[in-house]
Amino acid sequence: MAESLIPEKLLYSAEDEWARVEEQRVTVGITDFAQQQLGDIVFVELPEVGDVFTRGDAFGVIESVKAVSDLFAPVAGEILEVNTSLADAPDMVNEDCYGRGWIAVFQVSDPDGMESLMDAGAYSKHVAERDD
Amino acid sequence: MKGSKETPLGPLHRRLGARMVDFAGFSMPLQYSSILREHAAVREAAGLFDVSHMGQIALRGERAAAAAGRLLSRPVEDLGTGCVRYALLCNDAGGVVDDVTVYRRDAQDVMLCVNAANIDKDLAWIRGNADPDVEIRDESRDTALLALQGPASARLLDEAGAPEAAGLGRFRFATSSLAGRPVLISRTGYTGDDGFEIYCASADAEALFEMLLAGGEGSGLLPAGLGARDTLRLEAALPLYGHELDDTTSPLEAGLDRFVRPLERDFIGAAAIRQRRDAGHARRLVGFALEGRGVAREGYPVVAEGERVGVVTSGAPSPTLGKSIGLAYVSAGLSEPGRGFEILVRGRAHPARVTPTPFVGGKARAK
Known part of the structure; x- marks a missing residue:
């Protein structure tokens, strides 16, 4: 397995989502480790703008050629934006998971809920524990 | 992946960076780079698969072909040496024990290539139903199987030193040698494209796989895993045992009518298949x-x-x-x-x- 990228400035969930926090606006996507595990991504089922999720809710689905995987909300809040370009180019998640392959932007309802997210160091240990 | 068996190519797969998955009790490569890229390589150039998990069961003796014909949904006695046939091993209820390819290696030697998950079940079924004077041997452990699939396959085998491969018709095979190692080259596959399956001794598998891979480097050949094998066979609408077929399925419900011919012949399961047909599926x-x-x-x-x-x-x-x-x-x-x-x-x-x-x-x- 190739080394996976874990940018320092992001926060991470145990379910392999990343979160970029800009005050109450939190952009989320799946990590490089997750996209490598899934393989070629062929479909992303996005939530709708205005949908509200609590932390850990399945807010969407991501499918590779072989596998179906739920997307779990790393934070609680309302969906402000979704990356509609993934409808035609789901492989963007493979190519640029921390950039153009972002999935949704949450308006966070409870900033304290973010304490359970990991920093890059803790997440890289979490990845190492599972990588063979 | 503890407890799962490895093919002779296990160490090579790991060196090539394959992602391994458990399939039918074997640790097998799911993909080396990307299922989509490996799939495209097979459709446009060629892909090289390790399918050594599959089993090989030989029936030998004067009555081997007759015995095989009684076990299978197509006759074997009229199958010429050097010819392959796809057929079904059926049970008395007309269900499918396994789907196999049948090789007539000579007048008194018939080899069945069977699904990995069914090796033990098939062996027990064949031993329990074949003529006692037919010798039945499980060659699975000693045999490795590589599949070179895609439009460039014949040329790549020619360049690898097996020019006779290009002259084989579909569902024909020949014994030959590659890099001085004995092989059986068969123009068959599970991708819907042109291609070959290459049977060799387990000990020769790694050298042959590496040689073919190196020879195809400039031609778009990629090593390909079970992920691409599955999307390729699905595009070709080829059934996969355990999915489209099982011990209860009639081959006719699965649309395999042309592999159950003649249906009036006496083979195990024929009467039940006819009865189920007459009752209506x-x-x-x-x-x-x-x-x-x-x-x-x-x-x-x-x-x-x-x-x-x-x-x-x-x-x-x-x-x-x-x-x-x-x-x-x-x-x-x-x-x-x-x-x-x-x-x-x-x-x-x-x-x-x-x-x-x-x-x-x-x-x-x-x-």
């Missing part, structure tokens, strides 16, 4: 394509007018067609091409339509 295997986005996968329900009418047995995005395709058992009345129904994808109904098969490569149906 309640379900039929069909190919379908999803009309919108999404992926229909194994186990998803098929519905029509709010009623459950079937189930998906295999489904995947077709890399060649760019849409989701699959195979499903549906009520017999819904099986004609063009018929619409819906597939429940996580509870949501997605429109789908019965599609003629194979989905890809009409002229190159492999089995």
